[in-house]
Amino acid sequence: MTALRVNGPRLWDSLMDLATLGATPKGGVCRLALTDLDRQARDRVGAWLREAGCKVEVDGVGNMFAIRPGRDAKAPPVLTGSHIDTQPSGGKFDGNYGVLAGLEVIRTLNDAGVATGKPVGVAIWTNEEGSRFVPVMGGSGAFAGVFPVAEILAQRDVAGTAFGDALAAIGYQGELPVGGRPLDAYFEAHIEQGPILEREARAIGLVTGVLGLRWYDCAWTGQDAHAGPTPMPARRDALRGAARLVEAVHALALRSAPDGRGTVGFVQVAPNSRNVVPGHVRMSVDLRHPDDAALAAMDAELRSAAAAIASELGLECEVREVASFASCRFDAGCVEQVRAAAKAFGYSHLEIVSGAGHDAVYVARVAPTAMVFIPCKDGISHNELESARPEHVEAGANVLLHAVLARAGVSADRR
Amino acid sequence: MTALRVNGPRLWDSLMDLATLGATPKGGVCRLALTDLDRQARDRVGAWLREAGCKVEVDGVGNMFAIRPGRDAKAPPVLTGSHIDTQPSGGKFDGNYGVLAGLEVIRTLNDAGVATGKPVGVAIWTNEEGSRFVPVMGGSGAFAGVFPVAEILAQRDVAGTAFGDALAAIGYQGELPVGGRPLDAYFEAHIEQGPILEREARAIGLVTGVLGLRWYDCAWTGQDAHAGPTPMPARRDALRGAARLVEAVHALALRSAPDGRGTVGFVQVAPNSRNVVPGHVRMSVDLRHPDDAALAAMDAELRSAAAAIASELGLECEVREVASFASCRFDAGCVEQVRAAAKAFGYSHLEIVSGAGHDAVYVARVAPTAMVFIPCKDGISHNELESARPEHVEAGANVLLHAVLARAGVSADRR
Numbered sequence: 095m096t097a098l099r100v101n102g103p104r105l106w107d108s109l110m111d112l113a114t115l116g117a118t119p120k121g122g123v124c125r126l127a128l129t130d131l132d133r134q135a136r137d138r139v140g141a142w143l144r145e146a147g148c149k150v151e152v153d154g155v156g157n158m159f160a161i162r163p164g165r166d167a168k169a170p171p172v173l174t175g176s177h178i179d180t181q182p183s184g185g186k187f188d189g190n191y192g193v194l195a196g197l198e199v200i201r202t203l204n205d206a207g208v209a210t211g212k213p214v215g216v217a218i219w220t221n222e223e224g225s226r227f228v229p230v231m232g233g234s235g236a237f238a239g240v241f242p243v244a245e246i247l248a249q250r251d252v253a254g255t256a257f258g259d260a261l262a263a264i265g266y267q268g269e270l271p272v273g274g275r276p277l278d279a280y281f282e283a284h285i286e287q288g289p290i291l292e293r294e295a296r297a298i299g300l301v302t303g304v305l306g307l308r309w310y311d312c313a314w315t316g317q318d319a320h321a322g323p324t325p326m327p328a329r330r331d332a333l334r335g336a337a338r339l340v341e342a343v344h345a346l347a348l349r350s351a352p353d354g355r356g357t358v359g360f361v362q363v364a365p366n367s368r369n370v371v372p373g374h375v376r377m378s379v380d381l382r383h384p385d386d387a388a389l390a391a392m393d394a395e396l397r398s399a400a401a402a403i404a405s406e407l408g409l410e411c412e413v414r415e416v417a418s419f420a421s422c423r424f425d426a427g428c429v430e431q432v433r434a435a436a437k438a439f440g441y442s443h444l445e446i447v448s449g450a451g452h453d454a455v456y457v458a459r460v461a462p463t464a465m466v467f468i469p470c471k472d473g474i475s476h477n478e479l480e481s482a483r484p485e486h487v488e489a490g491a492n493v494l495l496h497a498v499l500a501r502a503g504v505s506a507d508r509r
Numbered sequence: 510m511t512a513l514r515v516n517g518p519r520l521w522d523s524l525m526d527l528a529t530l531g532a533t534p535k536g537g538v539c540r541l542a543l544t545d546l547d548r549q550a551r552d553r554v555g556a557w558l559r560e561a562g563c564k565v566e567v568d569g570v571g572n573m574f575a576i577r578p579g580r581d582a583k584a585p586p587v588l589t590g591s592h593i594d595t596q597p598s599g600g601k602f603d604g605n606y607g608v609l610a611g612l613e614v615i616r617t618l619n620d621a622g623v624a625t626g627k628p629v630g631v632a633i634w635t636n637e638e639g640s641r642f643v644p645v646m647g648g649s650g651a652f653a654g655v656f657p658v659a660e661i662l663a664q665r666d667v668a669g670t671a672f673g674d675a676l677a678a679i680g681y682q683g684e685l686p687v688g689g690r691p692l693d694a695y696f697e698a699h700i701e702q703g704p705i706l707e708r709e710a711r712a713i714g715l716v717t718g719v720l721g722l723r724w725y726d727c728a729w730t731g732q733d734a735h736a737g738p739t740p741m742p743a744r745r746d747a748l749r750g751a752a753r754l755v756e757a758v759h760a761l762a763l764r765s766a767p768d769g770r771g772t773v774g775f776v777q778v779a780p781n782s783r784n785v786v787p788g789h790v791r792m793s794v795d796l797r798h799p800d801d802a803a804l805a806a807m808d809a810e811l812r813s814a815a816a817a818i819a820s821e822l823g824l825e826c827e828v829r830e831v832a833s834f835a836s837c838r839f840d841a842g843c844v845e846q847v848r849a850a851a852k853a854f855g856y857s858h859l860e861i862v863s864g865a866g867h868d869a870v871y872v873a874r875v876a877p878t879a880m881v882f883i884p885c886k887d888g889i890s891h892n893e894l895e896s897a898r899p900e901h902v903e904a905g906a907n908v909l910l911h912a913v914l915a916r917a918g919v920s921a922d923r924r
Contacts, residue, residue: 288738321772323703323864368793378783449738
């Protein structure tokens with residue numbers, strides 16, 4: 095069966111075709127969750143999956159499931175998939191690759207006339223990015239029972255639109271119950287979104303788990319004051335608190351080397367006028383670590399740094415955790431199936447811990463799960479410059495195909 | 510003539526009335542230059558000035574001049590005034606006080622039937638705040654020949670609207686040529702916008718000059734990257750550069766104590782998403798000092814700090830000066846007229862250097878000029894909490910009245 099290979103150029107063409115929906119001038123994609131562009135992408139990929147013989151169903155938070163029947167119609171499916179929403183300045187590959195690699199697996203099975211023992215499917219999870227609605231990975235989280243469906247539907251974007259209303263408006267609030275669906279296994283292919291595979295010159299990453307994550311909103315309060323007449327010692331400059339915390343977050347992540355991460359990605363200054371000492375600053379903090387105890391220690395360091403800075407500068411600082419997930423170790427059996435497939439093709443590979451969250455983190459709570467990474471150019475993602483090489487795109491899909499086949503069971507019989 | 514006093518409650522009522530246009534929930538005012546609220550305020554104050562017997566004319570950048578005739582119709586006027594645009598979260602007094610104190614001077618002269626030798630007037634300068642359009646103090650600067658009129662009209666706000674189009678839309682692009690108008694003198698009353706008068710318990714500040722100022726736009730460039738998978742040492746985080754420069758600006762201003770000022774009031778992060786390492790940050794820097802050589806030294810320190818930070822963090826930083834004015838010493842004769850008026854009323858007073866820029870800085874280039882400061886609560890300005898006490902509001906207007914009379918020449922004859 096190692097002779098069975100995906101059609102790399104066909105997969106590449108599908109990626110480029112899907113990337114036209116929301117295409118940006120610099121070659122990226124802006125296709126936020128539950129916008130009309132998201133609807134167009136769902137319509138297009140759904141049509142491709144139906145043409146490939148799948149039955150496509152949608153659940154109550156918009157997750158889509160396309161299933162190719164197996165010989166055992168009652169067996170839980172071996173699922174692949176990912177998401178097709180993007181960051182505001184996102185790329186062509188993040189998420190889209192996992193969904194279209196799943197489609198390519200189905201097409202390849204069809205072309206070769208392969209019947210699998212268990213059904214094989216492709217999932218499109220809603221709102222993985224969390225750019226428009228929190229929480230991030232909301233669709234897969236609801237599927238895994240992490241978030242109540244009502245809570246997901248009630249979330250609002252910055253314009254005040256509710257998730258549920260946006261979902262209904264694009265026609266993707268489906269009949270299927272959310273979750274409670276048994277899966278044989280879940281395999282998700284994805285670009286690495288980091289520099290390690292490229293630096294180590296490996297084609298395939300065997301993803302053994304995902305960093306735990308905590309997200310915070312920090313609010314600094316000082317006192318607005320005119321930039322000219324207010325002597326330096328008389329100021330309560332909220333931006334100085336925020337600036338020091340940016341450095342403190344970097345320092346505490348460095349102390350948790352090599353796997354700790356600390357990022358301030360969002361800052362909002364008020365009143366944000368060049369001749370006013372800022373009285374208020376809001377900022378995000380993102381902490382990650384593969385070890386939950388180490389992550390808890392980073393949390394304590396963050397809170398202690400914020401309190402010390404606030405005290406020294408005469409400011410107030412509120413640190414509020416707004417999202418988190420524990421670190422995740424993937425299923426050893428599934429990881430071994432990925433390894434065996436990579437070895438069978440002779441692809442260079444290494445074990446890797448994902449720094450990014452993925453739908454697989456939540457699906458792993460309800461099914462044996464693993465991920466397949468491929469390199470992306472300069473490790474860049476969440477950026478219009480995000481890029482991947484066609485040979486890696488093909489290699490990752492071949493590994494996905496054979497991990498799925500190992501799990502689903504194959505007969506050489508033509509259907 | 511020291512018996513002649515303004516009507517304090519009437520002046521206070523005018524201030525409160527004008528403050529209803531753009532009133533904010535916390536008791537401040539948001540009335541950005543050349544918005545419809547600015548038009549409503551111009552209409553209202555213009556009507557008051559006409560009712561007080563003034564001829565009101567408007568120049569090509571929207572500066573308004575209301576003149577009460579003197580016995581010598583051809584003499585250049587003794588002008589008072591300020592501005593009625595505000596910061597986005599501004600107060601009731603900044604600018605508005607100088608304009609309405611000028612109106613109160615006119616009303617007081619009318620009530621007492623006083624004819625002055627020279628005409629007496631009130632100017633309303635366009636876009637002093639610089640919040641919507643740069644440069645700050647654009648109207649008075651154009652009047653003084655500092656900025657070409659075409660340059661002012663071509664400035665655009667963040668929404669892309671041109672100054673000239675916004676001015677025409679509110680109907681205040683007047684026929685009067687910009688500048689070239691001889692003035693006998695210019696007196697501007699203003700809240701201090703700093704804590705010194707209140708701390709020293711003085712009613713009146715005799716403003717001898719204004720701190721020199723330089724404004725910069727700084728642009729940091731690093732590399733957007735996903736917050737999870739990108740190891741800390743592999744990052745080029747533009748926000749770290751900005752954060753360090755915030756601290757460097759504060760430090761260099763502290764080294765120029767007690768009169769040096771350094772402020773970062775504006776920060777814009779891109780893409781400003783919580784799970785993306787920021788690749789770009791724009792920030793303002795505002796440096797001030799009463800000594801031009803010391804200000805030049807602060808400029809050099811800023812550029813050297815930015816270059817050192819950029820080099821250490823592997824970032825690029827462009828530091829661009831976008832506005833400046835040299836420190837300013839007001840006319841000794843005009844300052845003495847303010848001092849004599851304060852003494853005549855027995856008001857406590859001290860000499861003070863303004864930390865804020867004012868229209869008087871530019872008008873001083875074309876006419877003998879001085880300013881009258883009154884205390885404001887806690888030194889707070891550019892803030893909805895900005896406040897001043899009625900007795901100080903009245904005292905400042907009395908000083909303004911008598912400085913104007915000393916310059917304009919008085920006869921006891923009823924007109």
